[in-house]
Amino acid sequence: MPHGPASYGNPMRIVVTAKYVPDISTERGFADGRVVRTAAEGTLNELDENAIEAALQLVEAGRASGAVGADEGEVVVVTMAGPDGDMALRKAFQLGVDRGVRVTGDELAGSDYFGTAAVLAAAVRRLGQEAPVDLVVTGMAALDGLGSVVPTLLGAELGLPTLNLAKKVELADGVLTVTREVDDTTEVLSAPLPAVLSVTDGANSPRLPGFKLIMAARTKQIEVWSPADLGLAADAAGTAGARTEVLVAAPRPPRAEPEIVTDKGEGGIALADYLIRNDLVRPAEETR
Amino acid sequence: MTHSNRTVLVLLDPATEVRPSALELLTLARDLGRVEAVTLEAPTVEVLAQLGGHGVETVHQAELSRDGECVTGDERHLPAVVAAALAAAVRLTDADVVLLPTSFAAKEAAALAARDLGAGLVIDAASVREADGRVVAGKRVFAGAWDTECAVTTDVAVVTVRANSVVARPAPAAVEPVVEGYAVELAPSPVTLVSREVKADTSGRPPLDQAAVVVAGGRGTEGDFGPVVELADALGAAVGASRDAAFEGWWDTYVGQTGVTVAPRLYIGAGISGAPHHRGGMQASQVIVAVNSDPEAPIFEICDFAVVGELAEVLPQAAAEIRRRRG
Ligand SMILES: Cc1cc2nc3c(=O)[nH]c(=O)nc-3n(C[C@H](O)[C@H](O)[C@H](O)COP(=O)(O)OP(=O)(O)OC[C@H]3O[C@@H](n4cnc5c(N)ncnc54)[C@H](O)[C@@H]3O)c2cc1C
Ligand SMILES: Cc1cc2nc3c(=O)[nH]c(=O)nc-3n(C[C@H](O)[C@H](O)[C@H](O)COP(=O)(O)OP(=O)(O)OC[C@H]3O[C@@H](n4cnc5c(N)ncnc54)[C@H](O)[C@@H]3O)c2cc1C
Numbered sequence: 377m378p379h380g381p382a383s384y385g386n387p388m389r390i391v392v393t394a395k396y397v398p399d400i401s402t403e404r405g406f407a408d409g410r411v412v413r414t415a416a417e418g419t420l421n422e423l424d425e426n427a428i429e430a431a432l433q434l435v436e437a438g439r440a441s442g443a444v445g446a447d448e449g450e451v452v453v454v455t456m457a458g459p460d461g462d463m464a465l466r467k468a469f470q471l472g473v474d475r476g477v478r479v480t481g482d483e484l485a486g487s488d489y490f491g492t493a494a495v496l497a498a499a500v501r502r503l504g505q506e507a508p509v510d511l512v513v514t515g516m517a518a519l520d521g522l523g524s525v526v527p528t529l530l531g532a533e534l535g536l537p538t539l540n541l542a543k544k545v546e547l548a549d550g551v552l553t554v555t556r557e558v559d560d561t562t563e564v565l566s567a568p569l570p571a572v573l574s575v576t577d578g579a580n581s582p583r584l585p586g587f588k589l590i591m592a593a594r595t596k597q598i599e600v601w602s603p604a605d606l607g608l609a610a611d612a613a614g615t616a617g618a619r620t621e622v623l624v625a626a627p628r629p630p631r632a633e634p635e636i637v638t639d640k641g642e643g644g645i646a647l648a649d650y651l652i653r654n655d656l657v658r659p660a661e662e663t664r
Numbered sequence: 665m666t667h668s669n670r671t672v673l674v675l676l677d678p679a680t681e682v683r684p685s686a687l688e689l690l691t692l693a694r695d696l697g698r699v700e701a702v703t704l705e706a707p708t709v710e711v712l713a714q715l716g717g718h719g720v721e722t723v724h725q726a727e728l729s730r731d732g733e734c735v736t737g738d739e740r741h742l743p744a745v746v747a748a749a750l751a752a753a754v755r756l757t758d759a760d761v762v763l764l765p766t767s768f769a770a771k772e773a774a775a776l777a778a779r780d781l782g783a784g785l786v787i788d789a790a791s792v793r794e795a796d797g798r799v800v801a802g803k804r805v806f807a808g809a810w811d812t813e814c815a816v817t818t819d820v821a822v823v824t825v826r827a828n829s830v831v832a833r834p835a836p837a838a839v840e841p842v843v844e845g846y847a848v849e850l851a852p853s854p855v856t857l858v859s860r861e862v863k864a865d866t867s868g869r870p871p872l873d874q875a876a877v878v879v880a881g882g883r884g885t886e887g888d889f890g891p892v893v894e895l896a897d898a899l900g901a902a903v904g905a906s907r908d909a910a911f912e913g914w915w916d917t918y919v920g921q922t923g924v925t926v927a928p929r930l931y932i933g934a935g936i937s938g939a940p941h942h943r944g945g946m947q948a949s950q951v952i953v954a955v956n957s958d959p960e961a962p963i964f965e966i967c968d969f970a971v972v973g974e975l976a977e978v979l980p981q982a983a984a985e986i987r988r989r990r991g
Contacts, residue, residue: 400921400940404806423922489775489785519921519944520806523787524768525775528743532779537854540743541768553858558768559873560865561741564858571854577922578911619784623800624813631952631968638959639973644981647953648989650969651899656877656930656951657986658900 387448390431394424396461397520409622420464423515425582469593470585481603483614491613493529498606514574527574537567670697671759679703682714685765687832690718704740719835730850738860747776766824784816808948827874875902882906884935891979898983920945934975938963
């Protein structure tokens with residue numbers, strides 16, 4: 377989706393948060409109450425590709441407008457993950473982001489929503505000390521946890537206006553305007569930069585990795601920060617700071633073998649019969 | 665903390681109707697303690713009667729102001745405003761638990777309220793109970809493949825509950841709810857609401873996110889949702905789509921991880937292949953039925969019953985047979 381020109385005036389510096397998650401087409405599971413993430417099956421959360429795309433488009437629009445130089449503007453991706461999370465950052469490099477930061481520490485394992493937001497906020501603040509951050513872009517959800525709350529909490533933690541679940545993003549005169557369709561409501565919201573923005577999978581189509589970028593991504597430097605580097609207290613995140621405690625995680629029994637009927641002219645009748653037999657059809661007065 | 669003196673607040677926004685999911689929340693809340701509702705506007709007479717039937721004694725109606733000015737209109741439904749009202753209501757009533765539906769807007773409000781209150785947050789619970797004085801929420805995760813339970817370790821618990829997690833039932837004895845106003849002072853908002861439009865649903869069908877039965881159509885409809893709608897109407901079901909079908913413009917709401925997550929009693933997918941992103945939003949359904957012309961379609965791996973066939977023939981025939989046999 378094309379954006380309005382980024383007439384922000386100066387080159388945009390954007391931080392994208394991206395989560396390393398188990399690939400959704402693999403068997404996913406837990407061990408000791410935590411999600412199992414292995415290098416073989418882990419990946420960059422697909423919805424964070426939409427966040428990266430939105431950030432790249434904003435930076436590129438600024439360059440195209442001539443308001444900023446062709447090599448100005450920066451997209452930094454931050455992930456909170458163990459060493460395997462580098463895979464997610466390498467994927468982000470392939471898409472064309474400039475820098476990748478991984479925040480890692482044993483004490484971060486078991487973080488809840490608040491802990492995650494606190495760590496990501498600390499990383500954004502540290503990047504902000506280097507040079508001002510204009511915008512933080514996130515995905516609409518992580519495909520493992522599916523909470524869709526980290527962006528809201530990150531915005532609150534940073535004290536920045538938060539525009540969530542954007543399907544359309546426009547930037548003009550330093551004011552970000554988004555259109556969002558949530559539940560049964562369409563809203564247009566705006567806020568001045570700096571801000572936090574989450575984008576949906578309908579906001580754009582993420583680009584495919586370029587050959588040159590794929591080659592360069594292999595050796596590109598990843599910056600690794602510890603919670604201590606960010607000045608975080610020991611109980612700011614991780615199990616120590618969590619407000620929820622996982623008691624049980626158990627796989628559900630597989631569904632019974634399905635009953636499969638091949639339609640030879642009476643497939644619809646077989647379907648109706650199955651529904652009626654299993655008491656899945658409500659009496660007429662309850663339907664229209 | 666004993667069971668009987670636990671106070672549970674249930675968000676009712678808007679307060680002009682009681683949706684099926686709100687009745688489910690009230691049913692769950694009654695098992696946890698004393699139930700009170702929080703609204704951002706005056707509940708209608710019909711709404712009050714329904715709340716009374718579900719055991720709500722007190723309705724706390726937020727009176728919003730910012731810098732001495734009354735805040736009214738659409739802005740009241742913004743998540744930050746709802747969150748401020750919930751947090752103030754918890755402080756006012758000393759409540760232990762806040763229950764909300766699992767909609768995107770409610771999740772945002774839940775997160776901000778929990779942050780403000782230092783409360784633990786559970787998103788998309790399928791069950792809520794108390795154990796050893798703590799609130800314990802059950803979640804079904806990884807596309808319905810795992811059941812988890814977590815305990816909230818803080819004094820206050822904020823929980824969003826997925827639709828169809830319990831069968832709503834009225835309280836043993838109805839009560840007369842009392843509406844009590846309470847003041848909520850809002851912080852200055854850096855976000856401007858430019859416009860807000862609620863889609864009017866005139867279809868007469870249940871809303872997709874709350875329906876007990878869902879019939880969804882995919883790319884296999886080739887754009888003709890007629891057969892899907894016909895079967896849905898025979899079943900009193902909501903109609904949904906796959907993302908591909910929605911992005912084609914064939915239907916406006918879709919089921920899946922980035923669309924609407926559903927867990928109805930019965931889900932029927934027609935002309936839908938069953939991609940992981942779609943499955944993630946429906947695999948927790950109780951009964952899954954698929955109609956697909958490809959005997960190798962992945963959706964067959966997760967269904968209970970399937971017809972291999974042309975949906976344009978199978979669905980109308982099923983609808984006619986249901987109408988006929990129901991009389
Ligand atoms: C199945 C499951 C259920 C859970 N349930 C709960 C619960 O009920 N309560 C609770 O407090 N915690 C819960 N957690 C823990 C929670 O996942 C972590 O706090 C997690 O880091 C963020 O939650 P999410 O995956 O739901 O992210 P979401 O809120 O869905 O993520 C949205 C966006 O935030 C950003 N983001 C999120 N996590 C990271 C990260 N680690 N690094 C970089 N960017 C990130 C990404 O841009 C992402 O697109 C759960 C985890 C799982 C796997
Ligand atoms: C980040 C991301 C998020 C996504 N989120 C979602 C989501 O939330 N929800 C979602 O649905 N998708 C989502 N998708 C898309 C998803 O991956 C699939 O592409 C999509 O679900 C496929 O839709 P479909 O099943 O309608 O189409 P197809 O996969 O093309 O399947 C069509 C099916 O129809 C059958 N068929 C064809 N003709 C007939 C006929 N005449 N009668 C009967 N059957 C017939 C075919 O055999 C086939 O199985 C997401 C994708 C991405 C990348």
